[in-house]
Amino acid sequence: MTEAQNANVTGTVPNNPKDDTQIASSHAGRGDHSPSPRQHDASDDNAFVRGMRVAGRSFATVWSVPKARFGIILFSLIILVAIFAPVISPYDPKQTGFETNAQPSLSHILGTTSSGQDVFSQLIWGGRISVMVAMVAGILSTALAVVIGLSWGYVKSFAGEFVGFIVNLFLVIPQLPLMIVIASYLQNGGMKVIILVIVFTGWAWGSRVLRSQTQSLRSRDFVTAAAFSGDSAARIIFHEIFPNMLSLIINNFFGAATAAALAEAGLEFLGLGDSTTISWGTMIYWAQNNGVILTGQWALLLAPGLMIALLAVSMTFINFGVDRLSNPRLREGSSR
Numbered sequence: 242m243t244e245a246q247n248a249n250v251t252g253t254v255p256n257n258p259k260d261d262t263q264i265a266s267s268h269a270g271r272g273d274h275s276p277s278p279r280q281h282d283a284s285d286d287n288a289f290v291r292g293m294r295v296a297g298r299s300f301a302t303v304w305s306v307p308k309a310r311f312g313i314i315l316f317s318l319i320i321l322v323a324i325f326a327p328v329i330s331p332y333d334p335k336q337t338g339f340e341t342n343a344q345p346s347l348s349h350i351l352g353t354t355s356s357g358q359d360v361f362s363q364l365i366w367g368g369r370i371s372v373m374v375a376m377v378a379g380i381l382s383t384a385l386a387v388v389i390g391l392s393w394g395y396v397k398s399f400a401g402e403f404v405g406f407i408v409n410l411f412l413v414i415p416q417l418p419l420m421i422v423i424a425s426y427l428q429n430g431g432m433k434v435i436i437l438v439i440v441f442t443g444w445a446w447g448s449r450v451l452r453s454q455t456q457s458l459r460s461r462d463f464v465t466a467a468a469f470s471g472d473s474a475a476r477i478i479f480h481e482i483f484p485n486m487l488s489l490i491i492n493n494f495f496g497a498a499t500a501a502a503l504a505e506a507g508l509e510f511l512g513l514g515d516s517t518t519i520s521w522g523t524m525i526y527w528a529q530n531n532g533v534i535l536t537g538q539w540a541l542l543l544a545p546g547l548m549i550a551l552l553a554v555s556m557t558f559i560n561f562g563v564d565r566l567s568n569p570r571l572r573e574g575s576s577r
Contacts, residue, residue, distance in 0.1 A: 299488070302566050309562025316555035319548075323368040332359040334366040334519050342536055351540040355531045363519050364544050370520035371552065374432060374505040378439040379498030385440065386447030386497075387490055391478045393448065394455025408452075411445035420504060424513040431515045435508055439501045447493040454489055458482050492563040499556045506549045521545035 509522025
C-alpha cells in the first residue's frame with residue numbers, strides 16, 4: 242500500500258476517544274486480513290500496555306488532589322486493619338470472662354462491654370463487616386445503575402419511558418423509610434438481606450446520572466459510525482459509550498459505597514440486622530441498649546461511630562480526585 246493510500250486509511254478513522262486503538266488496528270490489518278497468532282499477541286500486549294498507562298495517568302491525576310490523597314491513605318489503612326484483624330486484635334471479639342463494664346485501661350484500651358467483651362477487639366473485627374457491606378453493596382448498586390442508566394439513555398422506545406417511570410418512582414419515595422419497611426419484613430435474614438435492601442433502594446440516583454451522560458454521548462460521531470457499521474445496541478452501549486463514562490462510574494461507585502456504609506450502620510442501629518454479628522453498627526446498637534452514656538462508657542458509642550464517619554469521609558475525599566479525572570475543566574484549573 243502506498244503512502245497516499247495509507248493517509249486515506251488513517252483519515253477515515255472516526256474522531257472519538259478510541260482513535261489510537263482504531264488506528265493501531267487499521268495499521269495491523271494492512272496487507273494480510275488474517276493476522277497470525279503472533280500478531281494477535283503483539284496487539285493484545287500493546288492494548289495491555291496502553292491500558293496500564295491510562296490507569297497510571299488516571300491514578301496520578303487522582304493522587305495529585307490533596308483531599309483524594311488523604312482519602313486513599315485513610316481508606317487503605319481501614320482496609321488493611323480489616324484484613325489483618327486476626328493479627329492486630331488482642332482478644333477474640335466474642336470472648337467473655339473479662340470484667341464487665343470496665344473503664345479503659347492498659348489491658349482493655351477502650352474498656353469492656355456489659356457481657357465482658359473487649360471493645361477494642363470488636364472495633365477491629367467490626368470493620369470487616371462494615372467495609373464488606375459497603376464494597377459489595379456499592380459494586381452491585383453501581384452495576385445495576387450502569388445497566389439501567391446506559392440502556393435507558395440510549396434506547397428510544399416505550400420501554401425507555403417505562404424504565405423512566407420506575408426510576409422516578411424510586412427517586413420520589415424516601416430511601417430510609419423504604420429501607421426500614423423492607424428490612425423489617427425481611428428481618429433475621431443476615432447481612433445478605435441488608436445488602437439486598439441497600440442495593441434495591443440505592444441504584445436509582447446513579448442510573449439517572451448515567452442516563453443523562455449517555456444521552457449526551459449518543460449523538461457523537463463515533464457512536465453514529467458504530468451504528469452505521471451495523472453494531473448492535475448492546476455492543477454500542479458497552480463497547481463505545483461505557484469506556485467514555487468510566488470515571489463517572491467510579492465516582493458513582495464511591496458515592497454508593499459511602500451511602501451503603503451509612504445505611505448498614507443505620508439499619509443495624511435500629512435492630513433490623515443480625516445483632517449476633519460484630520460490626521460497627523451492631524456495636525452502636527448494643528451500646529445504646531446497655532445505656533453506656535449512663536455508665537460513663539463513652540468509648541463504646543463514640544469509637545464505632547467515629548470509624549463509620551472515617552470510612553465515609555475517606556470515600557468522599559477520594560471522590561474529589563475522581564471528579565477531577567472526569568471533569569477536564571478541574572484539571573485545567575489546577576494546572577494554572
